[in-house]
Amino acid sequence: MPTMSNRKTHRIYDSLDKLREDIINCRTCTRLVKFREKIASERTKRFLDQDYWGKPIPGFGPPDARLVVIGLAPAAHGGNRTGRVFTGDLSAKFLMRGLYDAGFANQPNSDSVNDGLVLKDCYILAAVRCVPPDNIPTREEMQNCFPFLRRELDLLTNSRAILLLGKIAFDSYVKYLKFYGIETPEKMVFKHANAYDLPDGKRIFASFHPSPRNTNTGNLTQSMFQSLLETIKKFIEES
Numbered sequence: 734m735p736t737m738s739n740r741k742t743h744r745i746y747d748s749l750d751k752l753r754e755d756i757i758n759c760r761t762c763t764r765l766v767k768f769r770e771k772i773a774s775e776r777t778k779r780f781l782d783q784d785y786w787g788k789p790i791p792g793f794g795p796p797d798a799r800l801v802v803i804g805l806a807p808a809a810h811g812g813n814r815t816g817r818v819f820t821g822d823l824s825a826k827f828l829m830r831g832l833y834d835a836g837f838a839n840q841p842n843s844d845s846v847n848d849g850l851v852l853k854d855c856y857i858l859a860a861v862r863c864v865p866p867d868n869i870p871t872r873e874e875m876q877n878c879f880p881f882l883r884r885e886l887d888l889l890t891n892s893r894a895i896l897l898l899g900k901i902a903f904d905s906y907v908k909y910l911k912f913y914g915i916e917t918p919e920k921m922v923f924k925h926a927n928a929y930d931l932p933d934g935k936r937i938f939a940s941f942h943p944s945p946r947n948t949n950t951g952n953l954t955q956s957m958f959q960s961l962l963e964t965i966k967k968f969i970e971e972s
Contacts, residue, residue: 747884747887747888748888749791749796749885749888752791752881752884752885752888753791755881756789756790756791756862756881757788757789757790757791759789759862759881761877762863762873762874762877762878764865764866764871764874765863765864765865765870765874766863768863768864768865768866769787769788769789769813769863769864770787772785772787772809772810772813772864773785773786773787773813773814774787776814777810780810780814783814785813785814786812786813786814786815786816787813788816788863789862789863790807790812790813790816790817790818790859790862790863791858791862791881791885792818792856792857792858792859792885793817793818793852793856793857793858794852794855794856794857795852795853795854795855795856796856796888796889796891797890797891798852798854798855798856798889798891798892799854799891799892799893799894799969800837800854800855800856800892800893800894800896800965800969801855801856801857801858801886801889801892801894801895801896802828802832802855802856802857802858802896802898803857803858803859803860803882803895803896803897803898803902803905803906804818804819804824804828804857804858804859804860804898804899804902804942805859805860805861805868805898805899805901805902805942806859806860806861806862806863806864806865806868806870807859807862807863807864808821808822808824808825808864808868809864810822811824811825812859812864813863813864815844815845815846816846817843817845817846818857818858818859819843819857820843820844820845820846820848820850821843821844821845823944823945823948824942824943824944824945825842825843825844826842826843827943827948827953827955827958828843828898828943829841829842829843829850830842830955831943831955831958831959831962832852832855832962834959834962835959835962835963835965835966836853836966837852837853837854837855837962837966838850838851838852838853838855839851839852839853854969856889856892858882858885859902860875860878860882860901860902860905860906861874861875861878861901862878862881863878868944870901875901875905879905879908879909879912882905882909883909883912886906886909892935893934893935893936893968893969893972894935894936894938894965894968894969895935895936895937895938896938896940896961896962896965897923897937897938897939897940898940898941898942898943899940899941899942899944900923902942903923903939904923906937907921910931915931915932915933916931916932917929917931918930918931921937923939924939925939925940925941925952925953925957925961926938926939926940926957926960926961926964927939928964934972936968936972938961938964938965940953940958940961941953943958
């Protein structure tokens with residue numbers, strides 16, 4: 734069974750630069766490769782004049798960040814177009830507004846990789862690195878992507894708060910904990926604003942994903958999200 738010492742040893746031989754290269758070059762999931770490249774080739778009318786990224790996407794932000802945000806996957810015409818997760822779509826607009834207001838970003842927008850965005854004490858990544866059809870990855874695709882998630886989290890050694898956007902992100906992080914045999918609180922349930930403490934002092938925070946499906950229906954409002962981010966900020970400052 735994997736142990737905490739295994740995790741420390743693994744970090745010695747890994748780096749975020751190496752991980753980034755491995756993620757970008759991945760072609761493991763045939764369905765996802767075809768889908769992401771099809772979107773990048775055909776594009777959509779409003780972005781016909783732009784070159785699409787069309788490859789898997791690593792996380793971004795300062796590696797010593799205390800807040801780690803995990804989402805589901807790149808959006809078809811967001812991350813899959815721009816090459817940066819939570820960039821260039823409505824989910825990005827909602828998320829970045831919240832992070833900016835809470836002091837985790839230098840600006841309230843995430844439009845392109847050259848937009849000047851700088852995350853402050855915050856690192857963002859996705860559980861699945863390629864855009865999946867209908868935003869639903871298969872179990873096999875999630876399994877294939879899990880080593881990337883594990884390696885990235887292992888390298889973010891200063892993390893204190895883990896914000897999980899949506900149930901897939903929540904389940905993926907629970908799997909990460911179980912991979913290392915880390916004791917988890919009993920009856921962990923995904924529900925917006927639920928929080929769980931871990932033995933090493935970290936705290937998990939769950940949130941509905943900031944997709945239009947949730948934000949347009951009122952399942953997740955900006956005030957709900959802002960309240961959660963302020964709670965997270967207070968926890969980080971006091972821990």
